[in-house]
Amino acid sequence: MPVNLPVPQAEHLLPIDGVTLGIAEAQIKKPQRKDLLVMRLGDRARVAGVFTLNRFCAAPVIVAKEHLAAGKPIRALLVNTGNANAGTGEDGLARTRRSCAELAGLLGCAAEQILPFSTGVIMEPLPIERIVASLPACVADLRGDNWLSAAQAIMTTDIVAKALSKQIRLGGATVTITGIAKGSGMIHPNMATMLGYIATDARISQTLLDAALRHAAGRSFNRITVDGDTSTNDSFLLIASNEAAMAEIDDAASREYAAFRDAVTEVATALAQAIVRDGEGATKFISIQVNGGANEQECSQVAYAIAHSPLVKTAFFASDPNLGRIQAAIGYAGIADLDVSRIQLYLGDVLVSENGGRAANYREEDGQRVMREAEITVRVELNRGTACTTVWTCDFSYDYVKINAEYRS
Amino acid sequence: MPVNLPVPQAEHLLPIDGVTLGIAEAQIKKPQRKDLLVMRLGDRARVAGVFTLNRFCAAPVIVAKEHLAAGKPIRALLVNTGNANAGTGEDGLARTRRSCAELAGLLGCAAEQILPFSTGVIMEPLPIERIVASLPACVADLRGDNWLSAAQAIMTTDIVAKALSKQIRLGGATVTITGIAKGSGMIHPNMATMLGYIATDARISQTLLDAALRHAAGRSFNRITVDGDTSTNDSFLLIASNEAAMAEIDDAASREYAAFRDAVTEVATALAQAIVRDGEGATKFISIQVNGGANEQECSQVAYAIAHSPLVKTAFFASDPNLGRIQAAIGYAGIADLDVSRIQLYLGDVLVSENGGRAANYREEDGQRVMREAEITVRVELNRGTACTTVWTCDFSYDYVKINAEYRS
Numbered sequence: 001m002p003v004n005l006p007v008p009q010a011e012h013l014l015p016i017d018g019v020t021l022g023i024a025e026a027q028i029k030k031p032q033r034k035d036l037l038v039m040r041l042g043d044r045a046r047v048a049g050v051f052t053l054n055r056f057c058a059a060p061v062i063v064a065k066e067h068l069a070a071g072k073p074i075r076a077l078l079v080n081t082g083n084a085n086a087g088t089g090e091d092g093l094a095r096t097r098r099s100c101a102e103l104a105g106l107l108g109c110a111a112e113q114i115l116p117f118s119t120g121v122i123m124e125p126l127p128i129e130r131i132v133a134s135l136p137a138c139v140a141d142l143r144g145d146n147w148l149s150a151a152q153a154i155m156t157t158d159i160v161a162k163a164l165s166k167q168i169r170l171g172g173a174t175v176t177i178t179g180i181a182k183g184s185g186m187i188h189p190n191m192a193t194m195l196g197y198i199a200t201d202a203r204i205s206q207t208l209l210d211a212a213l214r215h216a217a218g219r220s221f222n223r224i225t226v227d228g229d230t231s232t233n234d235s236f237l238l239i240a241s242n243e244a245a246m247a248e249i250d251d252a253a254s255r256e257y258a259a260f261r262d263a264v265t266e267v268a269t270a271l272a273q274a275i276v277r278d279g280e281g282a283t284k285f286i287s288i289q290v291n292g293g294a295n296e297q298e299c300s301q302v303a304y305a306i307a308h309s310p311l312v313k314t315a316f317f318a319s320d321p322n323l324g325r326i327q328a329a330i331g332y333a334g335i336a337d338l339d340v341s342r343i344q345l346y347l348g349d350v351l352v353s354e355n356g357g358r359a360a361n362y363r364e365e366d367g368q369r370v371m372r373e374a375e376i377t378v379r380v381e382l383n384r385g386t387a388c389t390t391v392w393t394c395d396f397s398y399d400y401v402k403i404n405a406e407y408r409s
Numbered sequence: 410m411p412v413n414l415p416v417p418q419a420e421h422l423l424p425i426d427g428v429t430l431g432i433a434e435a436q437i438k439k440p441q442r443k444d445l446l447v448m449r450l451g452d453r454a455r456v457a458g459v460f461t462l463n464r465f466c467a468a469p470v471i472v473a474k475e476h477l478a479a480g481k482p483i484r485a486l487l488v489n490t491g492n493a494n495a496g497t498g499e500d501g502l503a504r505t506r507r508s509c510a511e512l513a514g515l516l517g518c519a520a521e522q523i524l525p526f527s528t529g530v531i532m533e534p535l536p537i538e539r540i541v542a543s544l545p546a547c548v549a550d551l552r553g554d555n556w557l558s559a560a561q562a563i564m565t566t567d568i569v570a571k572a573l574s575k576q577i578r579l580g581g582a583t584v585t586i587t588g589i590a591k592g593s594g595m596i597h598p599n600m601a602t603m604l605g606y607i608a609t610d611a612r613i614s615q616t617l618l619d620a621a622l623r624h625a626a627g628r629s630f631n632r633i634t635v636d637g638d639t640s641t642n643d644s645f646l647l648i649a650s651n652e653a654a655m656a657e658i659d660d661a662a663s664r665e666y667a668a669f670r671d672a673v674t675e676v677a678t679a680l681a682q683a684i685v686r687d688g689e690g691a692t693k694f695i696s697i698q699v700n701g702g703a704n705e706q707e708c709s710q711v712a713y714a715i716a717h718s719p720l721v722k723t724a725f726f727a728s729d730p731n732l733g734r735i736q737a738a739i740g741y742a743g744i745a746d747l748d749v750s751r752i753q754l755y756l757g758d759v760l761v762s763e764n765g766g767r768a769a770n771y772r773e774e775d776g777q778r779v780m781r782e783a784e785i786t787v788r789v790e791l792n793r794g795t796a797c798t799t800v801w802t803c804d805f806s807y808d809y810v811k812i813n814a815e816y817r818s
Contacts, residue, residue: 055747056740056765087736089750089766122733123767232737310719314810324531327496328641331465338464341498356465357498358532401723401807 002160003285003374003394005277008148014165014176015144017201018042018241022141023149026134028127029082029120034153036131038103038138039077039197044242046206047074047115048213052234058086059096059126060116061233067100067112075113077197077237078103080120080131081154081182084193086232087123095128102132106139119156119182119193119233151180154195158182162274168263171246171256175202179267183224183275194275196221196236198267201243202260205250212261213238220268223391224276238264276392281399284316287377287392294385298335302380303391305333313396316376321367323352330380338382346379347371411569412694412783412803414686417557423574423585424553426610427451427650431550432558435543437536438491438529443562445540447512447547448486448606453651455615456483456524457622461643467495468505468535469525470642476509476521484522486606486646487512489529489540490563490591493602495641496532504537511541515548528565528591528602528642560589563604567591571683577672580655580665584611588676592633592684603684605630605645607676610652611669614659621670622647629677632800633685647673685801690808693725696786696801703794707744711789712800714742722805725785730776732761739789747791755788756780 019041026036041047049068051061067074078099085092100114107114118126151161165178179198204212213236221236242248249256277285288306293299306312309329315322326345331338341356348370351359370376428450435445450456458477460470476483487508494501509523516523527535560570574587588607613621622645630645651657658665686694697715702708715721718738724731735754740747750765757779760768779785 054737054740055744056736056749084733087733087762087766089764091766121731122737123762124733125767232733232740317810322530324493324496324533324641327465328463328531331463331641335464340465353496353532355498357496357500358534396810398807398810401726401805401810 002278003282005160005274007160008151008163010148012165013147013163014167014178016176016178016199016241017243018045019199019239020142020144021146021150022138023146023153024134024137024141026130028080028130034149035081036134036138037079037150037153038142039150040107040142041075041239042241042243045074046209046240046242047237048210049235049237050213050217052232054232056087056232058084058118058233059088059092060085060118061235062093063096063100064115064117064235067115070112072110072112074115075109076103076107077115077117079117079154079195081156082120083118083124083126084120084122084233085118085126088125092126095126098128099131103135106135117195117235119154119195122232147178147180154180154182156182157280158278160278162271164267164270166263166267168259170202170259173244173246175200175244177263177267179271181271181275193233194221196268196271198264199239199241201241203242203244203246203248204240204260205248208249208252208257209238209240211252212264215261216265216268219265220272224272273392276394279394281397282394283397284395285375286316286394287390289377289379289390290382291379291388292382292384293387296387296389299387299389301335302330302333303389305329306378307391307393310396316395317397319371321347321364321371323347323367326378327353342383344381348377411687412691414569414683416569417560417572419557421574422556422572423576423587425585425587425608425650426652427454428608428648429551429553430555430559431547432555432562433543433546433550435539437489437539443558444490445543445547446488446559446562447551448559449516449551450484450648451650451652454483455618455649455651456646457619458644458646459622459626461641463641465496465641467493467527467642468497468501469494469527470644471502472505472509473524473526473644476524479521481519481521483524484518485512485516486524486526488526488563488604490565491529492527492533492535493529493531493642494527494535497534501535504535507537508540512544515544526604526644528563528604531641556587556589563589563591565591566689567687569687571680573676573679575672575676577668579611579668582653582655584609584653586672586676588680590680590684602642603630605677605680607673608648608650610650612651612653612655612657613649613669614657617658617661617666618647618649620661621673624670625674625677628674629681633681682801685803688803690806691803692806693804694784695725695803696799698786698788698799699791700788700797701791701793702796705796705798708796708798710744711739711742712798714738715787716800716802719805725804726806728780730756730773730780732756732776735787736762751792753790757786
């Protein structure tokens with residue numbers, strides 16, 4: 001079961017002026033399941049996006065990047081679950097282009113004004129006829145208060161839908177930010193297809209919208225993935241409808257930009273953490289802080305070495321303070337000149353090791369107490385510099401194997 | 410259960426002139442278990458070793474490297490299971506040095522002539538008193554035909570002991586090679602403590618013994634680990650007792666050296682594969698061949714990306730030809746200019762994908778047929794050059810989680 005992740009309530013999800021959402025059951029993989037989403041954007045909308053770096057990236061990723069690069073105003077996003085349309089070659093591209101053209105026809109815009117997204121099984125043909133047949137239902141369903149249904153329509157092995165809203169005062173106006181996300185396997189997060197969409201009615205220049213997106217991604221979704229965004233389909237979009245009654249934010253040094261950027265980052269971080277909390281088979285939510293590095297890169301290496309070790313993750317699942325496994329992960333993180341005698345390792349508030357060995361006052365029962373908690377912080381003090389980072393992960397349970405062994409069955 | 414890994418028979422393990430082995434039950438972690446091994450070497454013996462690159466390397470690794478570097482003839486190896494003596498700081502070093510000094514006293518040599526090794530739980534104090542108390546029993550037990558007991562005495566979560574012998578004709582003499590190894594977790598092999606000891610009566614120079622060791626390691630134990638040898642304790646030793654009635658091999662270009670090197674590599678490869686076959690929770694033995702790379706490095710990146718993906722490994726466990734997961738792993742292996750449209754992916758003899766998508770003639774039942782087998786070969790043709798590599802791994806099952814969640818309990 002997800003770790004401290006309440007189901008979002010529809011009444012807490014605030015509409016965004018200039019954004020409507022329509023959902024359908026297209027039977028892409030399963031009957032009677034919301035699996036198709038159209039997010040329609042108003043005339044003033046601006047969109048920024050970041051995408052997977054995987055060389056086998058999915059057809060919709062290729063097309064979405066093309067359409068963004070074409071520079072025409074984006075009029076709608078089209079998202080399906082049940083099929084990733086990845087590893088599908090030229091035929092996959094043709095099917096994605098067809099879906100864009102069909103939706104463009106319904107909305108009265110050009111195909112280049114549609115951004116497509118897919119998630120689900122890799123290397124199976126996208127059932128384009130079923131998608132096309134359900135597009136009119138999506139369009140007929142377009143409403144501003146459909147955010148919860150939208151979050152449900154993009155789930156794969158997610159147990160809980162991920163969505164939240166936040167409001168801030170900005171330039172004399174109340175600005176709303178609403179985001180949805182989906183993500184499933186977190187054990188090796190570079191394989192977890194992650195989709196994130198955050199929309200706001202704030203007025204902001206394209207340059208600063210892009211900057212805010214990258215700032216937020218680096219502190220949220222990229223803290224739960226490794227090697228960059230490397231699944232076949234990962235995508236994170238930030239949409240500004242520009243409908244709020246305020247002056248456009250166009251100064252990167254302004255207080256308004258900082259406030260907007262931080263609010264978007266807060267929403268993105270909550271969504272990213274929700275993905276970990278709902279990680280496949282997760283029973284624990286684990287924060288890994290690495291401080292005192294010579295640079296952020298080496299802090300990340302150490303944090304991800306710990307976060308990815310199946311031995312560390314199974315020990316968390318078992319609530320077993322087998323902390324030498326964490327030391328070993330630090331040791332193989334790839335810092336060639338690491339002096340392990342300077343490192344302090346903390347589990348929660350408990351000093352576990354220092355001077356290259358177990359801390360003198362460490363007692364197994366103190367480690368055990370922390371390990372039994374559902375939310376655990378691992379802190380590594382490298383004592384080499386001033387850089388730091390935090391990543392989030394979950395433990396590794398029987399259910400992870402079960403979910404992934406049976407996913408297609 | 411181990412995959413096609415028969416239990417070695419004592420009568421198939423051939424003694425090596427100049428090498429005797431003594432075993433004891435020192436109760437290091439559990440009662441009534443062989444857990445301490447002394448391997449005594451004759452006056453003419455030469456030793457070559459490679460060790461983990463982990464920065465948190467174990468105390469015995471540090472001391473063994475020191476003693477090898479000191480240059481005195483090595484007279485004995487001392488190996489314990491049940492405790493890795495890793496992450497134990499200065500105290501761990503002192504305990505290891507004491508064990509060497511005590512054994513040296515019994516054998517009448519200097520402490521620098523002993524090489525120590527440990528495997529087991531990390532970050533717990535080595536029970537040195539119990540080890541010292543059992544050393545006389547090891548020495549009293551020294552015999553040439555103790556190889557099977559020696560293999561058993563170094564096991565941790567291994568189910569099957571790993572040992573084999575091979576004989577070749579070399580320079581007019583019959584030369585014997587006998588090796589033992591232990592290794593457990595293989596899912597993230599850079600965490601699996603691996604110990605390997607291969608002894609031979611061949612006469613060979615120190616330079617060529619070192620060269621043969623590195624040649625064999627690169628084609629065996631290093632094909633089942635990633636990021637170099639990065640557990641805290643990994644060690645692989647090649648011992649030549651120099652007792653055979655033959656001229657010393659001292660020419661790297663000679664037929665004799667090539668034959669010796671290849672025979673050692675064959676023994677090392679069988680031991681390395683045995684570690685995978687006995688991988689924690691393994692139900693499948695998987696060979697991953699990557700051909701047609703621009704260089705061996707990129708072939709390795711692709712092979713290890715596949716070999717390490719929990720999604721790929723759980724699909725193997727489920728016998729599910731969810732082959733898009735393999736494509737995705739190829740895509741995130743880190744080859745920036747990879748043209749995925751040129752790649753062919755084979756499962757056994759079945760062409761699965763080409764031209765960036767599923768192969769036209771691929772049928773799910775063909776993939777399913779291969780996936781049901783206990784030994785599976787994945788072949789990736791990159792079509793970028795002439796380099797190739799092969800790595801070996803196993804699948805990822807419920808039992809992996811069970812073994813690692815309960816290891817200390």
